[in-house]
Amino acid sequence: MILGVILSFSRRKFTVIASFLGVAAGVCMFAVRMYDPRGMNIMMIWINRWLVVTVAGLSLLSLLAVILASFFRGKFTWLAGISVLSALVMVAMTYLVPPVLQFTREFVYFGEAGISTNSMLRALGFTLGICVCLLLTLSAYKVHQSLNTAGQGYTFMILSVMIFAAEYLASSMAALQRLKLLKISDSFMGISVFDVMIWRGENPNAFLFAQLGLALAMLIFVIYTHLKTSRVYPNRALLRKEKARLRDCRRWSYSLCAWGFMAAFIVTVLHWYDTKPPAEIPPEPYDISDGVISVELAKVSDGHLHKFSYVTPGGYDVRFLIVKKPAGTAYGVGLDACDICGIAGYYERGDDEVVCRRCDVVMNKNTIGFKGGCNPVPFEYEVRAGKIYINVKALEEHEKRFK
Numbered sequence: 001m002i003l004g005v006i007l008s009f010s011r012r013k014f015t016v017i018a019s020f021l022g023v024a025a026g027v028c029m030f031a032v033r034m035y036d037p038r039g040m041n042i043m044m045i046w047i048n049r050w051l052v053v054t055v056a057g058l059s060l061l062s063l064l065a066v067i068l069a070s071f072f073r074g075k076f077t078w079l080a081g082i083s084v085l086s087a088l089v090m091v092a093m094t095y096l097v098p099p100v101l102q103f104t105r106e107f108v109y110f111g112e113a114g115i116s117t118n119s120m121l122r123a124l125g126f127t128l129g130i131c132v133c134l135l136l137t138l139s140a141y142k143v144h145q146s147l148n149t150a151g152q153g154y155t156f157m158i159l160s161v162m163i164f165a166a167e168y169l170a171s172s173m174a175a176l177q178r179l180k181l182l183k184i185s186d187s188f189m190g191i192s193v194f195d196v197m198i199w200r201g202e203n204p205n206a207f208l209f210a211q212l213g214l215a216l217a218m219l220i221f222v223i224y225t226h227l228k229t230s231r232v233y234p235n236r237a238l239l240r241k242e243k244a245r246l247r248d249c250r251r252w253s254y255s256l257c258a259w260g261f262m263a264a265f266i267v268t269v270l271h272w273y274d275t276k277p278p279a280e281i282p283p284e285p286y287d288i289s290d291g292v293i294s295v296e297l298a299k300v301s302d303g304h305l306h307k308f309s310y311v312t313p314g315g316y317d318v319r320f321l322i323v324k325k326p327a328g329t330a331y332g333v334g335l336d337a338c339d340i341c342g343i344a345g346y347y348e349r350g351d352d353e354v355v356c357r358r359c360d361v362v363m364n365k366n367t368i369g370f371k372g373g374c375n376p377v378p379f380e381y382e383v384r385a386g387k388i389y390i391n392v393k394a395l396e397e398h399e400k401r402f403k
Contacts, residue, residue, distance in 0.1 A: 002211065004140025005160045006085050018086035019093055026097025033098070044098075049175035051095040056172035058088040059165035066161055070154035100130075132262050139256035140215060143222050146249040156218050160211065167207035170200050205267050212260045219253035226250055281347065283309035283319070293390040297383070300324060300331065305348040307336060310392060316399035321346065321376060322388060323354060325365050331388065332368025334376025337401050341374060377401070 007015050033044045065084045107122045147153035174197045176182040184194045226246040233239040286308055287294045293310065300306045300322045310318050319336035337343040344358035354363040361374045369378050379394040 002140075002160050002164045003089065004137040004142075005144045005157055006089060007137070007141045014082050014086045015089055018090040022090040022093025023097050025090070025094040027101070029094065030098040030101045046179075048095065048098075049179055051091060052168060052175040053172045055088065055092050055095060056165065056168040058084065058091055059161060059168050062088050063158065063161045063165050066154065066158050070158065129266065132259055132266065136256070136259040136263055139252055139259055140218075142252035143215075143219055143249070143256050146222055146226065146252075147218070152221065156214065159214055163207055163210045163214065170196050173197070174200065208267060209264065212264055215256055215260050219256045222253045223250050226253075279347075281305065281307045283307050288392070291392045293392060293395075295322060295388045295390075297331070297386050297388065300388070303352070305346065305354055310395050312392075312396045312399045314396075314399055316402045318395045318399050318402050319343075319345065320379070320390070320395065321368075323365055323368060325368070326352070327366055330369075331383065332365060332376075333381050333388065333390075334369055334378045335398055335401065337377055337398075338374050339377060343402055346376065 003015075003019070029044065029047070033040050062084045103126055104123075107126070108116070108119045144153060144156060147156060173182060173193050177184055177193050177197070182193050184192070184197075186193050187195075226249040229239070229242050229246060231242070233242065284299070284306055293308075295306075295308070301324050303324050303326065306322045308320050308322070310320070312318060321332075321334060321336050323332045324330075325332055336345040338356065341356055341358040344356060346354050346356055346363065349355045349362075352365070354365060354368065355361070356363070356374050359374060363375060367373075367375055369376075371378060377398065379398065380391065381394070382389045
């Protein structure tokens with residue numbers, strides 16, 4: 001949205017050059033990190049935090065430059081506005097490109113084939129998302145361009161940059177806190193850094209919806225002011241030309257509305273559908289005698305994930321799971337928790353995938369029961385006489401994990 005508005009404010013070549021430079025810098029950062037992910041990880045985190053702060057600072061300068069340009073309309077203020085906005089675009093692209101490219105490494109999940117229906121759908125969704133962003137930018141550019149000769153164009157530009165500045169100021173506070181330049185208890189006008197960080201985490205799309213709301217107001221204004229011409233033209237050819245221009249403006253407004261709703265649909269409905277927690281598997285019954293749990297192998301030998309629950313004397317609900325491994329007659333037994341993702345637990349996807357609820361990593365069933373990675377935390381058990389025996393003491397040792 002804001003990129004399209006910036007494109008219409010200044011000469012396109014300045015913003016386009018800045019965009020290409022920013023994309024090139026972002027690609028270089030991504031390549032360096034991928035070349036040496038362990039060695040460059042800490043440095044890249046440090047650079048990203050300073051980039052957020054830089055974007056916030058440039059957005060404030062851009063806001064000031066656009067306000068001055070709207071009041072004075074001189075060549076100097078206009079060129080100053082272009083320069084600051086171009087620098088803002090370049091730094092913002094440098095910051096945004098690496099995480100976008102990182103998504104391309106997540107098309108194939110651990111345990112999946114390189115080419116599969118799921119990986120192709122993820123790649124298609126990524127491509128469609130990029131296309132929606134580009135079409136939204138183009139539509140915003142065309143709609144705002146129709147206002148550029150009037151004072152209203154500056155008004156919408158100022159509001160768009162203001163929203164962008166507010167977004168990155170909120171993000172920069174968290175970055176400065178992690179850089180130890182701000183304390184989490186520091187406050188301004190009664191609002192602490194911690195309050196801002198909590199609000200930002202709970203409302204990740206607030207500024208996106210603010211930009212889309214501004215786009216809606218802008219397109220309504222354009223449609224209303226471009227319904228018909230009020231001027232008198234010396235001949236019908238000029239009148240037809242003006243009517244065609246007004247019609248194009250209205251069509252681009254409809255396009256901005258459509259892609260804006262598409263963006264809102266993606267970040268709300270589709271995001272909810274993609275990240276909604278799967279249905280919990282209800283705990284299955286088992287026998288317990290003299291502090292020993294027993295589960296018949298016949299009940300868990302179908303290759304599917306089976307969950308159980310044991311409430312300790314301390315009142316902790318310790319969940320554990322059993323699954324028959326694909327190779328041989330062995331069984332994987334472990335807690336419904338891991339050392340990395342805590343008690344997020346696991347669920348079964350399809351007929352043969354055991355997946356972590358938090359990080360979406362697919363478990364290799366043959367490794368369940370062994371330590372390491374995102375595998376379920378193992379504990380002692382015994383298989384004999386067609387049953388799995390678990391001493392409750394082995395579960396009680398891990399009860400604090402489930403507090």
